Amino acid sequence: MVSAALLATISGVLGYALAQQAAPPPAALAYTPLSSPCPANLTLVRSAGGKNPTLSPQESAYVAERRRKVLPGAFKTYLSVVERSADQQNIPLPHYLTTILGGQGHLPTMSISMSGGGMRAAIFHAAMLNAFDARNATSADAGLAGLLQASTYTHALSAGAWTMLSMLQANFPTIQDLVFGTDSGPGGEPTGGWNSNFGIATISSNTTVEDDFVEVLLTEIAGKFQAGFPVTIGDVWSRALARHFTNGTTPSNFFATNVTHGAGLRMSSIIDLPEFTNHALPFPTVTTDTISTFQNNSDLIPMGISPLSNPIYEINLFEFGSFDDVLHSFIPISLLGSQNGTCVTNFDQISFVQAVSSDLFSSDNTSTVSLNDSLLGSVVAVLNENFEQPGIRLDSAAIPNPFMGIEPEKFIDHNQTILVFADGDSDGENVPFQPALVKERSVDVIIAIDVSSDIADNFANGSALVVAQERVAQFSHQYSFPPVPSSTEVFVAQNLTTRPTFFGCNTSPDVPLLVYFANGGPPLGQTPVTNFSTLVEAVPQQQVQSIMDQVFDIATQGIPINGVEKDPKFPLCLACAVADRTRARMGKKREGVCETCMTEYCYN
Ligand SMILES: *[C@@H]1O[C@H](CO)[C@@H](O)[C@H](O)[C@H]1NC(C)=O
Ligand SMILES: *[C@@H]1O[C@H](CO)[C@@H](O)[C@H](O)[C@H]1NC(C)=O
Ligand SMILES: *[C@@H]1O[C@H](CO)[C@@H](O)[C@H](O)[C@H]1NC(C)=O
Ligand SMILES: *[C@@H]1O[C@H](CO)[C@@H](O)[C@H](O)[C@H]1NC(C)=O
Ligand SMILES: *[C@@H]1O[C@H](CO)[C@@H](O)[C@H](O)[C@H]1NC(C)=O
Ligand SMILES: *[C@@H]1O[C@H](CO)[C@@H](O)[C@H](O)[C@H]1NC(C)=O
Ligand SMILES: *[C@@H]1O[C@H](CO)[C@@H](O)[C@H](O)[C@H]1NC(C)=O
Ligand SMILES: *[C@@H]1O[C@H](CO)[C@@H](O)[C@H](O)[C@H]1NC(C)=O
Ligand SMILES: *[C@@H]1O[C@H](CO)[C@@H](O)[C@H](O)[C@H]1NC(C)=O
Ligand SMILES: *[C@@H]1O[C@H](CO)[C@@H](O)[C@H](O)[C@H]1NC(C)=O
């Protein structure tokens, strides 16, 4: 990533700049957190309670308003798309289905759950959201449009969080505009889209260009260091990701040092955007894992670095913390970084949250040699050269621990001043199910999108679901999970990753029904383009389009007929799944096409 030459010179350069108090770049100023004493009457930590923890009042209020003002119309739009598909095929819809989706009862609570998997996953999720987007006429013709607008929640980890947060912070543009940019943004300026032609941290094979780029990233985090906060590879990664997944970078200013490149855009500022105040956005949550000195390592899955018993953290637009009863505590997201009566703002940067959830570098730190040989090694060396921070782990993302002293018997980090974060997949649960399982959210349907690289050809094999089921078994007093096979062999043998599969069709309506879409193989006899490595950072825009086109077929194919033709009734089947929990609660039997669909699409 960076060369030995840079290593030799950079500390001199940075040290000189800092000593001379040279004007820091605007991104460094915008990235620096601010500290002040907390107001005397502030209670920083909210205890969410134990077994059945409570949501923040702000989340409850947002969801209630969304349900009242937005969801009835959104479901009507979705229903009209489903009815059109049914009419074209001359298939009558069960009366209960049109009643439920028409809003004459309790509207289903849906969450869309997006996995990690680098640029492969980021693009895959964008294409799935496009297929679910009411604004896209092609998606309406395919019978899926409107699911995105009708969802109550979106949950994401790692690259899923790149897609989700980039969409939200851009005020919910169409997916094409989000990914590819537009020529006429506000004020007639072009917007950059994801700038996917450029790599993220690895920009060039020309070491001069690459070293200059990494040096700029380091100058951008220097202000945070000088303000007394730990800076790690998570911060370097944050500044690199910001050039793709937050506003402010275009192909023409990509290397400019006089713009902020998204620094200063905060999680807590998303709530001021028009689409949020209109309640038009599904309520978003990012999940991430910790690694801790006192974790129970007998509980690690193979290759995992965060045991299943560690708390899973949630970062949403209002709060940071964990619902797991080993912690069950939250602080306001706007005060992320606060500790001991010092209140911190501007720490909750969007790109930092994207980095916290996607810091996969700690996995390379299995030994000094493997660390040294990895991408991480050279960055750790320059961090060490420039920022002296004894005792700080540099391979991960660091957040001052606001939960010290809480649950000394159960909380592994109760006496640690820094919480150490690694990729949301560090426990092997690469699909973020946990937020949807919190009882008070009452999620009926989880649409899970799994773009894990499990096998040699970078396709998924269901391991994220196997692991999720294992974790829920450890927290069974708190959460319930629909039954899934306990081994990936079954997923593979039964083709559960190469076609959409519904899980939990016959369990209690209090357990969410799971609609599973995996990147498990190419659709309809096509040549695969969706299975490149998680480490690929740059994807030319033309290639992005062809990936999105193939994912559109993965979203819409259903169980292919003779392996090559889309199942035309799949949109109806998906609608049946969306309404199924409400149907059960109404005491109705499955009827007509829904009965057929559930037989074909349900596992067991
Ligand atoms: C704390 O005190 C300030 C004024 O000093 C007041 O504006 C604020 O509402 C108080 N907050 C709470 C939670 O009581
Ligand atoms: C709608 O989705 C299709 C399929 O991915 C895509 O080709 C098209 O550009 C999208 N249209 C708009 C207006 O975003
Ligand atoms: C990001 O840019 C979009 C326009 O492209 C704008 O609508 C939105 O408000 C911006 N977001 C933030 C957080 O400034
Ligand atoms: C690397 O980039 C620098 C700066 O743009 C340029 O001067 C140099 O010729 C490039 N080296 C090679 C081998 O292309
Ligand atoms: C940044 O610098 C470029 C040229 O170096 C200039 O065209 C541009 O206006 C500057 N932008 C800002 C925000 O100062
Ligand atoms: C660590 O995990 C193992 C396996 O789940 C369990 O048997 C053991 O009781 C745990 N140890 C502690 C101290 O919690
Ligand atoms: C908070 O208190 C702990 C323990 O006393 C200390 O190690 C840490 O540095 C303090 N943090 C801040 C921001 O003062
Ligand atoms: C780390 O790698 C560098 C060269 O890349 C090598 O000189 C050094 O000996 C290595 N250190 C260890 C501990 O492996
Ligand atoms: C690598 O992991 C060890 C703990 O296993 C930790 O002490 C060390 O700080 C890590 N190295 C880096 C560079 O973060
Ligand atoms: C911190 O807590 C762990 C148990 O959670 C304990 O083993 C360790 O001794 C504690 N360290 C200190 C310095 O109190």
Ligand SMILES: *[C@@H]1O[C@H](CO)[C@@H](O)[C@H](O)[C@H]1NC(C)=O
């Ligand atoms: C599925 O992927 C996991 C890694 O995520 C691997 O350990 C397991 O062996 C794979 N199972 C099969 C059947 O290939």
Ligand SMILES: *[C@@H]1O[C@H](CO)[C@@H](O)[C@H](O)[C@H]1NC(C)=O
């Ligand atoms: C899985 O798919 C393969 C090839 O598409 C097919 O031959 C096989 O019968 C399918 N297995 C099951 C259990 O559906």
